[in-house]
Amino acid sequence: MTLHYLLGIDTGGTYTDAVLYSETAGILAKAKALTTRHDLSVGIGEALENVLESSGITAEAISLVSLSTTLATNALVEGQGGRAGLVMIGFGPDDLKRDGLAEAVGTDPVIYLPGGHDVHGNETRLDLGALEEALPLLQQGVSSFAVAGYFAVRNPDHEIRVRDFLRENCHLPVTCSHELSSKLGGPRRALTTLLNARLVSMIDRLVGACEDFLCRRGIDAPLMVVRGDGALISAAEARLRPIETILSGPAASLVGARHLTGLDDAVVSDIGGTTTDVAIMEKGRPRLDAEGAVVGGYRTMVEAVAMRTFGLGGDSEVRINDRGLMARMELGPRRLVPLSLAAALHGADVIGILERQLRATHVGRHDGRLAIRTGVPDHLAAGLQAQEAALFARISNVPVALEQLLTSTPQKATLDRLVARGLVHICGVTPSDAMHVLGRQGQWNREAAELGLRLAMRQKDGTGQPIAGSPEELAERIVARLTRQSSEVILTACLAEDGIGDIDPSRSTLIDRALRREPGIVQFGLSLDRALIGLGASAPVYYPAIGEMLAVPCEVPGDADVANAIGAVVGRIRSTVTVFVTVPEEGVFVVSGAGENMRFSDEEKAFGTARRRATEAALAHARDSGADDAAVSIVEEIDAPQIEGNRKLVEARFIATASGRPRMVHD
Template sequence: MSVCVEDGVASPVLLGIDTGGTYTDAVLFSEQQGVIAKAKALTTRHDLAIGMAGAVDAVLLSAGTAPGDIAMVSLSTTLATNALVEGQGGRVGLVMIGFGPDDLKRDGLDHALGQDPVVFLAGGHDVHGGETPLDLDPLRQRIAALKDEVSSFAIAGYFAVRNPAHECRVRDLLLEATDLPVTCSHELSSKLGGPRRALTTVLNARLVSMIGRLIDACERFTTARGIAAPMMVVRGDGALMSAQDARLRPIETILSGPAASLVGARYLTGLDEALVSDIGGTTTDIAVLEGGRPRLDEQGATVGGYRTMVEAVAMRTFGLGGDSEVRIDERGLTARIDLGPRRVLPLGLAAHLHGDAVTTVLERQLRAPRAGRHDARLAVRTGLPDRFAAGLTAKEAELFDGIGDSPVALDDLITMTSQLALLDRLVARGLVHIAALTPSDAMLALGHQQQWDRRAAVLGLSLAARVKDGAGRPIVDGPEALAGRIFDRLVRRSAETLLGAALGDDGVAGIDPATSPIIDRALNRTRGIARFQVGLDRPLIALGASAPVYYPAIGALLSAEVHVPDDADVANAIGAVVGQVRASVTVFVTVPEEGRYVVQGEGEAAVCTNEETAIATARTRAEAGAIARARESGAVAPVVDVGVEIDGAEIEGRRTLIEARVTAIASGRPRFAS
């Protein structure tokens, strides 16, 4: 086993990897030395192993560490979060058991599905596990067509958390008839609320291929480099799970990157109480540290506008980052600059990757006598294999065929307005990137970043600066002035999102910092007879590669104490290696009739004749299940904690049990290679 030796004490060397939307970070870490070395490489979405290889090879070279000396690999990622924020992911076939079409209208399920197919089956169970007969014929009749239309299946059964038998039968049928991944709702949550559980299952199924590719890439790379160590993945609550578990339940990795950043923020600063903001390429993620631990969302994580049943950090994720699309609204008398929520490929990065294919287009557009509708916007394939283009309509396929591996200008590609909607759908499927102007380009032009093609960024800014407002005036006086306004806009939007998150966590409703006149006066320091002030009541920890650029100005705007740690750019990768494995199991006790107590969960239903025996049985099952799952996820000597929640009623002076929930949580450090 690899060790660092300090004062005669051996400490394993751990490798943390964070795969973000723009960069892949790698750190080598030991408990004695902390961060030994760190490195970055561009994330390569078409083959994630390339970006990982760049980051990990660089960090191993920097530290002089042999690949065989790594004792554990731990991975955090923002890919699942970004996919949900951007509306991306595979096409899903949903099977609803015991539900009807009206149930799709609840909890945003119909919006999440979009045009993806749904099959309704008679069946399901009641609250005590009793069944309604299952009819599989409607599914049998559609399987042959569905397997060519979708990339995965999601199954949600009525009260499946109390009896998953019907979900299991449907799963077995789909696995027998297709080779596609299948997700059952009872595998993801033990909570009631069928439509929201179905929503969570759909999102999980949509992410299976994406997270599977990530883990495959990591395994291919580590095997090729001779790294023979257990692989872990950070969950959305900051705990670790095995790579195999992450393949089956990728939805649990939503907010993985932000959760890892919180763990990393606590390690890097030692602060127990703070507001943490992590700015990446696609999103800004804001959360609270309390008592040295991330605050969890008891209602389930909300990402991309969807309230899931995934236990995760109470994170507020906004589509605001360095690669957010710069949008200029010139229709009013004064032009308005806004950002996001869509992530695009920065022009400077596109030119860094594709050279003259980008700059030649920008120069040609700049020579035109007037601004064009699609100036400084190009399309390029992401590089995903052709099988991911399955299910495209004829018009989508035709447009896709016109886009190659080298960027093509939108003013050459788009010949009619209706094609823009087709292009948006290709972007949502993860098949195409749009290259356009971003805050990262503004930072290149201002000299705050140096790693990409500054000339392309300046050309893009010059094109955008030619836009005229409603009064016929140029919106700014040249590219540098526009870069400054984009910087100012990101600072202001960041301050507004931080205030919005803080007010939300404080339980203050009805105030939108982006539209509130009072907050506008406070942030602008407007003078008048009345003076308004607004700020944060605890320190602000700023993370992300661009945090040192933006957050001093954001902190000044909010009169906040700002901490930007030395390793703020790799906090996620650090958090990935300092966490613990955690597994939770809930077993239920229900009372269908007096004197009959049904224990459900972790095996066949058991019937007891008294409450004490039933709860003891549930406790034993929950403890054993949690310990087993923690060990399966790689925990060594897990410790278990059990809690019991009881719902009861008092009838004629005597308490009567309605339902009991026994939850066991097992946790422990992950296993290292030996």
């Protein structure tokens, strides 16, 4: 039996984790490094060098490398991503009003072209005139294109022609909707395609950073990426369809949670720097969301674990509302660079700003807030408006105080747009800083964390009193707020799974009384019907209190900090292909999907062709993704009601799924 060494990587918003794993001996070594967003290869390289050094395994012995990431999820939660041009074929402006598409588009350009197909794949003539006219100027303001055609899942010809035109006339990435989903629902498919286009450059940089390191170190092994449903795809596939990596990290964490705890039924909650991801595990498998993953408020067509992602993590923005009699505190959804981390990276520059602000006699509106470039490549700043470009030019790779940067009120909105584009980070107080002040975390700079909390506690509530008497008191309140908000998001996810998602735990008086154990003639309590598994690097410091608040057993496994990286290497490749049979007229059967449309006069011949085509396409796709000895299963869904005593075929769907372990380089 060949001994395989598998290398698992998880690139999160704050940390990049690496694990060296053997299928016989388990975890051999693990390591962490800060995620370096300006150049992802730096953080990836550091984590991988550390794990190889501590394991003593040579680079040549690695059989497989597998990557999970929360970067795509974080980008959608935080409203980040490149600017994309959306080409709609056969749709009109009113279609933007459906499925949240207009909100997702925002200020990105949309081009409408005549064309498209009907449900049976028959075309309306395509006219490229509007795109030809707009392209010279359009390509200067976007970083990618998304193409969505009317009923393209039944006939993708127009999407392909538009894609080919764009590729011939500009060099930007192009995503077509039929490549991402075979489901009907044009506006939601267009939304999914738009989000995919925005993520292309980010995932391309991530995969490229991994490949560069592997090449440099002489690791000649297949590179896989975890998909949102926990399955693996090849790095090449992930580059084409980065939207499939949304919830990649959370999906990997579920696979890792099952592997680390052995629990079959649990609520799994994974806290990172940017997000908290909550999912339900039943009988050893995660529940899948049949309607498509919801991330950042958008319902996509990506099949993924039924994971709910909330903008709450160790690096969440601490927002203090001091307008009432009692100051109120909320965390997230935006991620900030913790002041303790900023000072660990930039030392005296950060400390000097905070000390100067603390010496001032008046409380500044932007005290404790700094801005710094993320360091992404310059071409990703394409399409900035004049005021955005001017402000961006004043921000460098060294933190600058917002009080010095923002000279007028409108500039705050301009800065927020730069943050949303992923070009600028805001540094400020976060729960991670509170933990440094309390001595429960110590990896970064405690002095900066304390200075930040001293600045924040100078704010006064409605009674004219400072919101806290000491940095430690404020830190305890921040951590208590994270405990409460974490409990609320876990309950939100569980209530939704129970079909009562209309109850908002953050607004419910009864849930509030139950969580606070408030005494009364009527006493309220709540719990979960299964254990809570806490994952993430900071899970050991946060989750015991969360489990106590929810009155549920809480398990934080010893390797909770690298559960995603573990899940990445123990997953399987899985490919699903759907082929349709429809009846446009009596006695005519049209087979569509996984190839050109075909017409038959015999139903059984059409069904046989559809079965064979779905099976062969699923197997071929699984093999292309690196599956070894893939097995295939097929599900047939036939809609054929009896009408006036006669069977009438409406539609048949042949869904083939091929699955197998990744091919190892030393097999």
